[in-house]
Amino acid sequence: MTTQEAIALENLYQIPTYARMPIALSRGKGSYVWDIDGRKYLDLYGGHCVALLGHSPTRVVEAIRAQAEQLLFYSNTVYNDTRARALERLGTLAPEGLQHVFFCNSGAEANETALKLARKHTRGPRIVAMEGGFHGRTLGCLATTWKDAYRAPYRDVLPATTFVPFGDAAAVEEAFEAHGDIAAVLLEPIQSMAGMVEAPATYYRTLRDLCDRYGALLLFDEVQTGVGRTGTFSISTQYGVRPDCISLAKSLGGGVPVGAVLLSDEIASTVKPGDQGTTFGGGMIAMAAVEATLQTLVEENLMPRASNLFEHIRSGLEPLGCSVRGRGGLIGIVLDRPASPVRAALFEQGILTGGADDPNVIRLMPPINTPFEALDGFCEALSSALNIRQTVEIDT
Ligand SMILES: Cc1ncc(COP(=O)(O)O)c(C=O)c1O
Incomplete structure:
Protein backbone atom coordinates (compact mmCIF):
# COMPACT_ATOMS: atom_id res chain seq x y z
CA MET A 1 0.00 0.00 0.00
CA THR A 2 1.29 3.48 -0.80
CA THR A 3 1.01 6.51 1.49
CA GLN A 4 -1.68 7.97 -0.73
CA GLU A 5 -3.69 4.73 -0.64
CA ALA A 6 -3.47 4.51 3.17
CA ILE A 7 -4.55 8.14 3.54
CA ALA A 8 -7.43 7.68 1.08
CA LEU A 9 -8.73 4.53 2.83
CA GLU A 10 -8.49 6.02 6.31
CA ASN A 11 -10.24 9.17 5.19
CA LEU A 12 -12.97 7.12 3.53
CA TYR A 13 -13.85 5.05 6.59
CA GLN A 14 -12.62 6.79 9.74
CA ILE A 15 -14.76 9.66 11.00
CA PRO A 16 -12.85 12.93 10.68
CA THR A 17 -12.26 13.62 14.38
CA TYR A 18 -8.47 13.96 14.15
CA ALA A 19 -6.17 16.58 12.68
CA ARG A 20 -3.32 14.56 11.13
CA MET A 21 0.25 14.90 10.03
CA PRO A 22 0.35 14.07 6.29
CA ILE A 23 2.26 10.81 6.76
CA ALA A 24 1.47 7.11 7.04
CA LEU A 25 3.85 5.38 9.44
CA SER A 26 4.61 1.71 9.17
CA ARG A 27 7.56 1.06 11.51
CA GLY A 28 9.21 2.37 14.64
CA LYS A 29 12.32 1.61 16.66
CA GLY A 30 13.67 3.63 19.57
CA SER A 31 13.29 7.37 18.94
CA TYR A 32 12.67 6.93 15.21
CA VAL A 33 9.70 6.04 13.01
CA TRP A 34 9.56 5.29 9.29
CA ASP A 35 6.77 6.01 6.85
CA ILE A 36 5.44 3.59 4.25
CA ASP A 37 7.83 5.04 1.68
CA GLY A 38 10.83 4.46 3.96
CA ARG A 39 11.39 8.05 5.08
CA LYS A 40 12.82 8.25 8.61
CA TYR A 41 11.62 10.71 11.29
CA LEU A 42 12.98 11.61 14.71
CA ASP A 43 9.88 11.29 16.90
CA LEU A 44 9.96 14.01 19.55
CA TYR A 45 6.15 13.80 19.71
CA GLY A 46 6.74 10.33 21.17
CA GLY A 47 3.72 8.71 19.52
CA HIS A 48 1.42 11.10 21.47
CA CYS A 49 3.43 10.95 24.71
CA VAL A 50 3.18 7.16 24.76
CA ALA A 51 6.61 5.91 23.65
CA LEU A 52 8.35 6.51 26.99
CA LEU A 53 10.98 3.83 26.25
CA GLY A 54 11.03 4.44 22.49
CA HIS A 55 9.04 2.65 19.82
CA SER A 56 8.64 -1.13 20.03
CA PRO A 57 10.93 -1.49 23.08
CA GLU A 300 17.92 0.78 32.83
CA ASN A 301 17.73 3.60 35.42
CA LEU A 302 15.73 5.73 32.98
CA MET A 303 13.94 8.07 35.39
CA PRO A 304 17.04 10.20 36.09
CA ARG A 305 17.70 10.10 32.32
CA ALA A 306 14.44 12.05 31.82
CA SER A 307 15.82 14.96 33.88
CA ASN A 308 19.16 14.84 32.03
CA LEU A 309 17.30 14.96 28.73
CA PHE A 310 15.45 18.10 29.80
CA GLU A 311 18.67 19.84 30.85
CA HIS A 312 20.34 18.82 27.60
CA ILE A 313 17.57 20.40 25.52
CA ARG A 314 17.45 23.48 27.70
CA SER A 315 21.19 24.15 27.40
CA GLY A 316 21.10 23.33 23.67
CA LEU A 317 18.36 25.91 23.10
CA GLU A 318 19.87 28.63 25.29
CA PRO A 319 21.86 30.18 22.40
CA LEU A 320 18.60 30.46 20.42
CA GLY A 321 17.03 32.61 23.14
CA CYS A 322 13.97 30.31 23.49
CA SER A 323 12.67 29.71 26.98
CA VAL A 324 11.99 26.11 27.88
CA ARG A 325 9.24 24.96 30.27
CA GLY A 326 8.31 21.64 31.83
CA ARG A 327 10.31 18.81 33.34
CA GLY A 328 12.00 15.64 32.15
CA GLY A 329 10.43 14.37 28.95
CA LEU A 330 7.64 16.98 28.95
CA ILE A 331 9.15 19.99 27.24
CA GLY A 332 7.54 23.23 26.09
CA ILE A 333 9.65 25.51 23.90
CA VAL A 334 8.31 29.05 23.95
CA LEU A 335 9.00 30.87 20.69
CA ASP A 336 8.72 34.57 19.93
CA ARG A 337 6.39 33.72 17.03
CA PRO A 338 3.71 31.19 16.04
CA ALA A 339 5.01 27.64 16.35
CA SER A 340 3.03 26.17 13.46
CA PRO A 341 5.31 27.23 10.54
CA VAL A 342 8.38 26.36 12.58
CA ARG A 343 6.97 22.89 13.27
CA ALA A 344 6.27 22.54 9.56
CA ALA A 345 9.92 23.38 8.80
CA LEU A 346 11.06 20.80 11.38
CA PHE A 347 8.74 18.25 9.79
CA GLU A 348 10.40 18.96 6.43
CA GLN A 349 13.69 18.10 8.13
CA GLY A 350 12.22 14.80 9.38
CA ILE A 351 11.40 15.80 12.97
CA LEU A 352 7.96 15.22 14.55
CA THR A 353 6.87 17.66 17.26
CA GLY A 354 3.62 18.69 18.96
CA GLY A 355 1.68 21.94 19.12
CA ALA A 356 -0.14 23.42 22.12
CA ASP A 357 -3.11 25.60 22.96
CA ASP A 358 -0.55 28.38 23.35
CA PRO A 359 0.18 29.01 19.65
CA ASN A 360 3.79 30.02 20.33
CA VAL A 361 4.73 26.76 22.04
CA ILE A 362 6.30 23.63 20.54
CA ARG A 363 5.66 20.60 22.72
CA LEU A 364 8.13 17.72 22.92
CA MET A 365 7.27 14.43 24.62
CA PRO A 366 10.16 12.26 23.41
CA PRO A 367 11.20 8.82 24.58
CA ILE A 368 13.24 9.52 27.72
CA ASN A 369 16.12 7.44 26.36
CA THR A 370 16.43 9.54 23.18
CA PRO A 371 20.18 9.78 22.35
CA PHE A 372 21.75 13.16 23.11
CA GLU A 373 23.10 13.36 19.53
CA ALA A 374 19.53 13.21 18.24
CA LEU A 375 18.58 16.05 20.59
CA ASP A 376 21.58 18.07 19.36
CA GLY A 377 20.33 17.45 15.82
CA PHE A 378 16.93 18.82 16.84
CA CYS A 379 18.50 21.98 18.35
CA GLU A 380 20.39 22.58 15.09
CA ALA A 381 17.26 21.95 13.03
CA LEU A 382 15.26 24.35 15.20
CA SER A 383 17.98 26.97 14.85
CA SER A 384 17.86 26.68 11.07
CA ALA A 385 14.02 26.60 11.05
CA LEU A 386 13.96 29.85 13.03
CA ASN A 387 16.59 31.43 10.77
CA ILE A 388 14.89 30.36 7.57
CA ARG A 389 11.65 31.85 8.77
CA GLN A 390 13.38 35.09 9.72
CA THR A 391 14.95 35.28 6.24
CA VAL A 392 11.58 34.66 4.64
CA GLU A 393 10.02 37.38 6.75
CA ILE A 394 12.80 39.81 5.85
CA ASP A 395 12.60 38.91 2.14
CA THR A 396 8.84 39.24 1.89
C1 LIG B 1 -3.38 14.88 30.94
C2 LIG B 1 -4.29 13.95 30.19
N1 LIG B 1 -5.32 13.37 30.84
C3 LIG B 1 -6.15 12.52 30.21
C4 LIG B 1 -6.00 12.24 28.88
C5 LIG B 1 -6.95 11.28 28.20
O1 LIG B 1 -6.27 10.10 27.94
P1 LIG B 1 -6.83 9.09 26.78
O2 LIG B 1 -6.67 9.78 25.48
O3 LIG B 1 -5.96 7.88 26.94
O4 LIG B 1 -8.23 8.82 27.13
C6 LIG B 1 -4.95 12.82 28.16
C7 LIG B 1 -4.80 12.54 26.72
O5 LIG B 1 -4.11 13.19 25.98
C8 LIG B 1 -4.08 13.70 28.83
O6 LIG B 1 -3.07 14.28 28.20
Whole structure:
Protein backbone atom coordinates (compact mmCIF):
# COMPACT_ATOMS: atom_id res chain seq x y z
CA MET A 1 0.00 0.00 0.00
CA THR A 2 1.29 3.48 -0.80
CA THR A 3 1.01 6.51 1.49
CA GLN A 4 -1.68 7.97 -0.73
CA GLU A 5 -3.69 4.73 -0.64
CA ALA A 6 -3.47 4.51 3.17
CA ILE A 7 -4.55 8.14 3.54
CA ALA A 8 -7.43 7.68 1.08
CA LEU A 9 -8.73 4.53 2.83
CA GLU A 10 -8.49 6.02 6.31
CA ASN A 11 -10.24 9.17 5.19
CA LEU A 12 -12.97 7.12 3.53
CA TYR A 13 -13.85 5.05 6.59
CA GLN A 14 -12.62 6.79 9.74
CA ILE A 15 -14.76 9.66 11.00
CA PRO A 16 -12.85 12.93 10.68
CA THR A 17 -12.26 13.62 14.38
CA TYR A 18 -8.47 13.96 14.15
CA ALA A 19 -6.17 16.58 12.68
CA ARG A 20 -3.32 14.56 11.13
CA MET A 21 0.25 14.90 10.03
CA PRO A 22 0.35 14.07 6.29
CA ILE A 23 2.26 10.81 6.76
CA ALA A 24 1.47 7.11 7.04
CA LEU A 25 3.85 5.38 9.44
CA SER A 26 4.61 1.71 9.17
CA ARG A 27 7.56 1.06 11.51
CA GLY A 28 9.21 2.37 14.64
CA LYS A 29 12.32 1.61 16.66
CA GLY A 30 13.67 3.63 19.57
CA SER A 31 13.29 7.37 18.94
CA TYR A 32 12.67 6.93 15.21
CA VAL A 33 9.70 6.04 13.01
CA TRP A 34 9.56 5.29 9.29
CA ASP A 35 6.77 6.01 6.85
CA ILE A 36 5.44 3.59 4.25
CA ASP A 37 7.83 5.04 1.68
CA GLY A 38 10.83 4.46 3.96
CA ARG A 39 11.39 8.05 5.08
CA LYS A 40 12.82 8.25 8.61
CA TYR A 41 11.62 10.71 11.29
CA LEU A 42 12.98 11.61 14.71
CA ASP A 43 9.88 11.29 16.90
CA LEU A 44 9.96 14.01 19.55
CA TYR A 45 6.15 13.80 19.71
CA GLY A 46 6.74 10.33 21.17
CA GLY A 47 3.72 8.71 19.52
CA HIS A 48 1.42 11.10 21.47
CA CYS A 49 3.43 10.95 24.71
CA VAL A 50 3.18 7.16 24.76
CA ALA A 51 6.61 5.91 23.65
CA LEU A 52 8.35 6.51 26.99
CA LEU A 53 10.98 3.83 26.25
CA GLY A 54 11.03 4.44 22.49
CA HIS A 55 9.04 2.65 19.82
CA SER A 56 8.64 -1.13 20.03
CA PRO A 57 10.93 -1.49 23.08
CA THR A 58 12.55 -4.92 22.92
CA ARG A 59 11.50 -6.19 26.36
CA VAL A 60 7.89 -5.06 25.94
CA VAL A 61 7.67 -6.67 22.50
CA GLU A 62 9.14 -9.94 23.82
CA ALA A 63 6.86 -9.91 26.87
CA ILE A 64 3.66 -9.44 24.88
CA ARG A 65 4.77 -12.01 22.30
CA ALA A 66 5.35 -14.61 25.04
CA GLN A 67 2.08 -13.68 26.78
CA ALA A 68 0.13 -14.01 23.53
CA GLU A 69 1.27 -17.65 23.29
CA GLN A 70 0.31 -18.25 26.91
CA LEU A 71 -3.08 -16.55 27.43
CA LEU A 72 -4.33 -13.57 25.43
CA PHE A 73 -7.05 -12.49 27.79
CA TYR A 74 -9.11 -13.26 30.80
CA SER A 75 -11.03 -10.67 32.79
CA ASN A 76 -10.88 -9.78 36.48
CA THR A 77 -13.29 -12.58 37.28
CA VAL A 78 -10.15 -14.68 37.78
CA TYR A 79 -6.70 -14.14 39.30
CA ASN A 80 -3.65 -14.31 37.05
CA ASP A 81 0.13 -14.49 37.64
CA THR A 82 1.08 -11.84 35.01
CA ARG A 83 -1.39 -9.37 36.50
CA ALA A 84 -0.09 -10.16 39.99
CA ARG A 85 3.50 -9.36 38.91
CA ALA A 86 2.45 -6.12 37.15
CA LEU A 87 0.56 -5.05 40.29
CA GLU A 88 3.56 -5.82 42.47
CA ARG A 89 5.84 -3.68 40.27
CA LEU A 90 3.35 -0.84 40.13
CA GLY A 91 2.71 -0.98 43.86
CA THR A 92 6.46 -0.89 44.54
CA LEU A 93 6.99 2.19 42.34
CA ALA A 94 3.84 4.04 43.49
CA PRO A 95 4.31 6.82 46.06
CA GLU A 96 4.03 5.78 49.71
CA GLY A 97 0.39 5.30 50.70
CA LEU A 98 -0.91 4.99 47.12
CA GLN A 99 -0.33 1.29 46.58
CA HIS A 100 -3.91 0.34 45.65
CA VAL A 101 -4.56 -0.04 41.92
CA PHE A 102 -7.49 -0.14 39.53
CA PHE A 103 -6.52 -1.10 35.97
CA CYS A 104 -8.43 0.25 32.97
CA ASN A 105 -7.67 0.97 29.31
CA SER A 106 -7.05 4.69 28.83
CA GLY A 107 -6.37 8.03 30.48
CA ALA A 108 -9.99 9.12 30.29
CA GLU A 109 -11.11 5.91 31.96
CA ALA A 110 -8.55 6.39 34.72
CA ASN A 111 -9.85 9.92 35.39
CA GLU A 112 -13.47 8.73 35.23
CA THR A 113 -12.64 6.18 37.91
CA ALA A 114 -10.93 8.77 40.11
CA LEU A 115 -13.89 11.16 39.72
CA LYS A 116 -16.41 8.42 40.44
CA LEU A 117 -14.64 7.16 43.54
CA ALA A 118 -14.11 10.73 44.80
CA ARG A 119 -17.79 11.42 44.47
CA LYS A 120 -18.71 8.22 46.27
CA HIS A 121 -16.15 8.84 49.00
CA THR A 122 -17.21 12.42 49.76
CA ARG A 123 -20.83 12.38 48.60
CA GLY A 124 -20.33 15.77 46.92
CA PRO A 125 -21.23 16.20 43.25
CA ARG A 126 -18.92 19.12 42.38
CA ILE A 127 -15.36 19.05 41.05
CA VAL A 128 -12.91 21.94 41.05
CA ALA A 129 -10.81 21.84 37.87
CA MET A 130 -8.26 24.17 36.35
CA GLU A 131 -8.51 26.61 33.49
CA GLY A 132 -6.25 25.26 30.74
CA GLY A 133 -6.54 21.64 31.94
CA PHE A 134 -7.19 18.61 29.73
CA HIS A 135 -8.53 15.35 31.19
CA GLY A 136 -10.12 13.44 28.30
CA ARG A 137 -13.21 13.29 26.08
CA THR A 138 -15.68 11.06 27.94
CA LEU A 139 -18.52 13.00 29.56
CA GLY A 140 -17.15 12.95 33.12
CA CYS A 141 -13.66 13.97 32.00
CA LEU A 142 -15.05 16.46 29.54
CA ALA A 143 -16.81 18.25 32.39
CA THR A 144 -13.34 18.98 33.83
CA THR A 145 -11.55 19.76 30.55
CA TRP A 146 -11.20 23.51 30.12
CA LYS A 147 -11.50 24.09 26.37
CA ASP A 148 -14.99 25.38 25.72
CA ALA A 149 -15.03 24.09 22.13
CA TYR A 150 -14.91 20.51 23.49
CA ARG A 151 -17.48 21.06 26.24
CA ALA A 152 -20.03 23.47 24.81
CA PRO A 153 -22.35 21.03 22.95
CA TYR A 154 -22.73 18.82 26.05
CA ARG A 155 -23.06 21.41 28.79
CA ASP A 156 -26.56 20.26 29.80
CA VAL A 157 -25.43 16.73 30.70
CA LEU A 158 -22.00 17.42 32.22
CA PRO A 159 -21.39 17.02 35.97
CA ALA A 160 -21.00 20.23 38.03
CA THR A 161 -17.53 21.71 37.73
CA THR A 162 -16.06 24.97 38.97
CA PHE A 163 -13.07 26.13 36.96
CA VAL A 164 -10.40 28.25 38.62
CA PRO A 165 -7.17 29.75 37.22
CA PHE A 166 -4.29 27.25 37.38
CA GLY A 167 -1.69 28.23 39.98
CA ASP A 168 -4.10 30.38 42.00
CA ALA A 169 -4.64 28.67 45.38
CA ALA A 170 -6.76 31.55 46.68
CA ALA A 171 -9.26 30.87 43.88
CA VAL A 172 -9.55 27.25 45.03
CA GLU A 173 -10.19 28.42 48.58
CA GLU A 174 -12.88 30.80 47.28
CA ALA A 175 -14.49 27.89 45.42
CA PHE A 176 -14.59 25.86 48.66
CA GLU A 177 -16.16 28.80 50.48
CA ALA A 178 -18.73 29.33 47.72
CA HIS A 179 -19.72 25.64 47.29
CA GLY A 180 -20.30 23.22 50.13
CA ASP A 181 -20.58 20.25 47.76
CA ILE A 182 -17.04 19.85 46.39
CA ALA A 183 -15.89 16.23 46.11
CA ALA A 184 -12.44 16.81 44.69
CA VAL A 185 -9.87 19.09 43.12
CA LEU A 186 -8.53 17.65 39.87
CA LEU A 187 -5.46 18.89 38.02
CA GLU A 188 -2.67 18.02 35.64
CA PRO A 189 0.40 18.89 37.72
CA ILE A 190 2.01 20.13 34.51
CA GLN A 191 -0.63 21.33 32.06
CA SER A 192 0.66 19.74 28.89
CA MET A 193 -1.77 20.80 26.17
CA ALA A 194 -1.83 24.33 27.60
CA GLY A 195 1.89 24.50 26.74
CA MET A 196 3.73 22.74 29.62
CA VAL A 197 2.60 25.13 32.34
CA GLU A 198 3.63 24.34 35.91
CA ALA A 199 3.02 26.10 39.24
CA PRO A 200 5.48 26.48 42.14
CA ALA A 201 5.70 23.47 44.52
CA THR A 202 4.01 25.49 47.28
CA TYR A 203 0.83 25.65 45.17
CA TYR A 204 0.38 21.87 45.18
CA ARG A 205 1.05 21.73 48.93
CA THR A 206 -1.57 24.43 49.53
CA LEU A 207 -4.09 22.45 47.46
CA ARG A 208 -3.41 19.45 49.71
CA ASP A 209 -4.03 21.56 52.83
CA LEU A 210 -7.22 23.02 51.37
CA CYS A 211 -8.59 19.61 50.40
CA ASP A 212 -7.85 18.33 53.92
CA ARG A 213 -9.47 21.37 55.50
CA TYR A 214 -12.66 21.16 53.44
CA GLY A 215 -12.94 17.35 53.29
CA ALA A 216 -12.32 16.97 49.55
CA LEU A 217 -9.96 14.69 47.64
CA LEU A 218 -6.92 15.81 45.66
CA LEU A 219 -6.75 14.03 42.28
CA PHE A 220 -3.56 14.21 40.21
CA ASP A 221 -4.04 13.48 36.52
CA GLU A 222 -0.57 12.08 35.80
CA VAL A 223 -1.52 10.62 32.44
CA GLN A 224 1.40 12.60 30.99
CA THR A 225 3.63 13.38 34.00
CA GLY A 226 3.54 9.84 35.44
CA VAL A 227 5.57 6.65 34.95
CA GLY A 228 8.91 8.41 35.36
CA ARG A 229 8.52 10.92 32.57
CA THR A 230 9.36 13.88 34.80
CA GLY A 231 12.27 12.19 36.63
CA THR A 232 10.37 10.36 39.40
CA PHE A 233 7.63 7.75 39.08
CA SER A 234 5.03 10.32 40.16
CA ILE A 235 5.67 14.04 40.00
CA SER A 236 3.87 14.36 43.38
CA THR A 237 6.98 13.24 45.26
CA GLN A 238 8.94 16.15 43.77
CA TYR A 239 6.42 18.55 45.35
CA GLY A 240 6.31 16.64 48.65
CA VAL A 241 2.55 16.17 48.25
CA ARG A 242 0.51 12.98 48.54
CA PRO A 243 -2.65 13.17 46.40
CA ASP A 244 -5.55 10.78 47.11
CA CYS A 245 -5.62 9.39 43.56
CA ILE A 246 -3.15 9.40 40.68
CA SER A 247 -4.34 8.64 37.15
CA LEU A 248 -1.85 6.95 34.82
CA ALA A 249 -2.01 5.87 31.16
CA LYS A 250 -0.02 6.75 27.99
CA SER A 251 3.51 5.52 28.95
CA LEU A 252 2.37 2.80 31.34
CA GLY A 253 2.24 0.00 28.76
CA GLY A 254 5.24 1.09 26.69
CA GLY A 255 2.89 1.46 23.70
CA VAL A 256 0.17 -1.03 24.64
CA PRO A 257 -3.15 0.60 25.71
CA VAL A 258 -3.55 0.55 29.48
CA GLY A 259 -4.60 2.95 32.22
CA ALA A 260 -4.50 2.76 35.99
CA VAL A 261 -5.57 4.68 39.06
CA LEU A 262 -3.41 4.59 42.17
CA LEU A 263 -5.55 5.02 45.28
CA SER A 264 -4.86 5.82 48.90
CA ASP A 265 -5.47 3.26 51.66
CA GLU A 266 -8.38 5.36 52.88
CA ILE A 267 -10.23 5.38 49.57
CA ALA A 268 -9.37 1.78 48.72
CA SER A 269 -10.74 0.65 52.08
CA THR A 270 -14.20 1.98 51.17
CA VAL A 271 -14.39 0.33 47.73
CA LYS A 272 -16.74 -2.63 47.38
CA PRO A 273 -17.31 -5.16 44.56
CA GLY A 274 -19.32 -3.46 41.81
CA ASP A 275 -18.14 0.10 42.55
CA GLN A 276 -16.15 0.12 39.32
CA GLY A 277 -15.34 -2.34 36.56
CA THR A 278 -14.28 -2.82 32.96
CA THR A 279 -13.95 -6.02 30.94
CA PHE A 280 -10.55 -5.39 29.44
CA GLY A 281 -8.87 -3.61 32.39
CA GLY A 282 -6.00 -5.75 33.70
CA GLY A 283 -5.99 -7.98 30.60
CA MET A 284 -2.97 -10.22 30.17
CA ILE A 285 -1.34 -8.52 27.17
CA ALA A 286 -1.58 -5.12 28.85
CA MET A 287 -0.25 -6.57 32.10
CA ALA A 288 2.73 -8.20 30.39
CA ALA A 289 3.44 -4.82 28.80
CA VAL A 290 3.18 -2.99 32.14
CA GLU A 291 5.49 -5.46 33.84
CA ALA A 292 8.10 -5.17 31.07
CA THR A 293 7.81 -1.36 30.89
CA LEU A 294 8.32 -0.91 34.62
CA GLN A 295 11.13 -3.45 34.68
CA THR A 296 12.92 -1.58 31.88
CA LEU A 297 12.37 1.78 33.57
CA VAL A 298 14.02 0.58 36.77
CA GLU A 299 16.73 -1.72 35.44
CA GLU A 300 17.92 0.78 32.83
CA ASN A 301 17.73 3.60 35.42
CA LEU A 302 15.73 5.73 32.98
CA MET A 303 13.94 8.07 35.39
CA PRO A 304 17.04 10.20 36.09
CA ARG A 305 17.70 10.10 32.32
CA ALA A 306 14.44 12.05 31.82
CA SER A 307 15.82 14.96 33.88
CA ASN A 308 19.16 14.84 32.03
CA LEU A 309 17.30 14.96 28.73
CA PHE A 310 15.45 18.10 29.80
CA GLU A 311 18.67 19.84 30.85
CA HIS A 312 20.34 18.82 27.60
CA ILE A 313 17.57 20.40 25.52
CA ARG A 314 17.45 23.48 27.70
CA SER A 315 21.19 24.15 27.40
CA GLY A 316 21.10 23.33 23.67
CA LEU A 317 18.36 25.91 23.10
CA GLU A 318 19.87 28.63 25.29
CA PRO A 319 21.86 30.18 22.40
CA LEU A 320 18.60 30.46 20.42
CA GLY A 321 17.03 32.61 23.14
CA CYS A 322 13.97 30.31 23.49
CA SER A 323 12.67 29.71 26.98
CA VAL A 324 11.99 26.11 27.88
CA ARG A 325 9.24 24.96 30.27
CA GLY A 326 8.31 21.64 31.83
CA ARG A 327 10.31 18.81 33.34
CA GLY A 328 12.00 15.64 32.15
CA GLY A 329 10.43 14.37 28.95
CA LEU A 330 7.64 16.98 28.95
CA ILE A 331 9.15 19.99 27.24
CA GLY A 332 7.54 23.23 26.09
CA ILE A 333 9.65 25.51 23.90
CA VAL A 334 8.31 29.05 23.95
CA LEU A 335 9.00 30.87 20.69
CA ASP A 336 8.72 34.57 19.93
CA ARG A 337 6.39 33.72 17.03
CA PRO A 338 3.71 31.19 16.04
CA ALA A 339 5.01 27.64 16.35
CA SER A 340 3.03 26.17 13.46
CA PRO A 341 5.31 27.23 10.54
CA VAL A 342 8.38 26.36 12.58
CA ARG A 343 6.97 22.89 13.27
CA ALA A 344 6.27 22.54 9.56
CA ALA A 345 9.92 23.38 8.80
CA LEU A 346 11.06 20.80 11.38
CA PHE A 347 8.74 18.25 9.79
CA GLU A 348 10.40 18.96 6.43
CA GLN A 349 13.69 18.10 8.13
CA GLY A 350 12.22 14.80 9.38
CA ILE A 351 11.40 15.80 12.97
CA LEU A 352 7.96 15.22 14.55
CA THR A 353 6.87 17.66 17.26
CA GLY A 354 3.62 18.69 18.96
CA GLY A 355 1.68 21.94 19.12
CA ALA A 356 -0.14 23.42 22.12
CA ASP A 357 -3.11 25.60 22.96
CA ASP A 358 -0.55 28.38 23.35
CA PRO A 359 0.18 29.01 19.65
CA ASN A 360 3.79 30.02 20.33
CA VAL A 361 4.73 26.76 22.04
CA ILE A 362 6.30 23.63 20.54
CA ARG A 363 5.66 20.60 22.72
CA LEU A 364 8.13 17.72 22.92
CA MET A 365 7.27 14.43 24.62
CA PRO A 366 10.16 12.26 23.41
CA PRO A 367 11.20 8.82 24.58
CA ILE A 368 13.24 9.52 27.72
CA ASN A 369 16.12 7.44 26.36
CA THR A 370 16.43 9.54 23.18
CA PRO A 371 20.18 9.78 22.35
CA PHE A 372 21.75 13.16 23.11
CA GLU A 373 23.10 13.36 19.53
CA ALA A 374 19.53 13.21 18.24
CA LEU A 375 18.58 16.05 20.59
CA ASP A 376 21.58 18.07 19.36
CA GLY A 377 20.33 17.45 15.82
CA PHE A 378 16.93 18.82 16.84
CA CYS A 379 18.50 21.98 18.35
CA GLU A 380 20.39 22.58 15.09
CA ALA A 381 17.26 21.95 13.03
CA LEU A 382 15.26 24.35 15.20
CA SER A 383 17.98 26.97 14.85
CA SER A 384 17.86 26.68 11.07
CA ALA A 385 14.02 26.60 11.05
CA LEU A 386 13.96 29.85 13.03
CA ASN A 387 16.59 31.43 10.77
CA ILE A 388 14.89 30.36 7.57
CA ARG A 389 11.65 31.85 8.77
CA GLN A 390 13.38 35.09 9.72
CA THR A 391 14.95 35.28 6.24
CA VAL A 392 11.58 34.66 4.64
CA GLU A 393 10.02 37.38 6.75
CA ILE A 394 12.80 39.81 5.85
CA ASP A 395 12.60 38.91 2.14
CA THR A 396 8.84 39.24 1.89
C1 LIG B 1 -3.38 14.88 30.94
C2 LIG B 1 -4.29 13.95 30.19
N1 LIG B 1 -5.32 13.37 30.84
C3 LIG B 1 -6.15 12.52 30.21
C4 LIG B 1 -6.00 12.24 28.88
C5 LIG B 1 -6.95 11.28 28.20
O1 LIG B 1 -6.27 10.10 27.94
P1 LIG B 1 -6.83 9.09 26.78
O2 LIG B 1 -6.67 9.78 25.48
O3 LIG B 1 -5.96 7.88 26.94
O4 LIG B 1 -8.23 8.82 27.13
C6 LIG B 1 -4.95 12.82 28.16
C7 LIG B 1 -4.80 12.54 26.72
O5 LIG B 1 -4.11 13.19 25.98
C8 LIG B 1 -4.08 13.70 28.83
O6 LIG B 1 -3.07 14.28 28.20
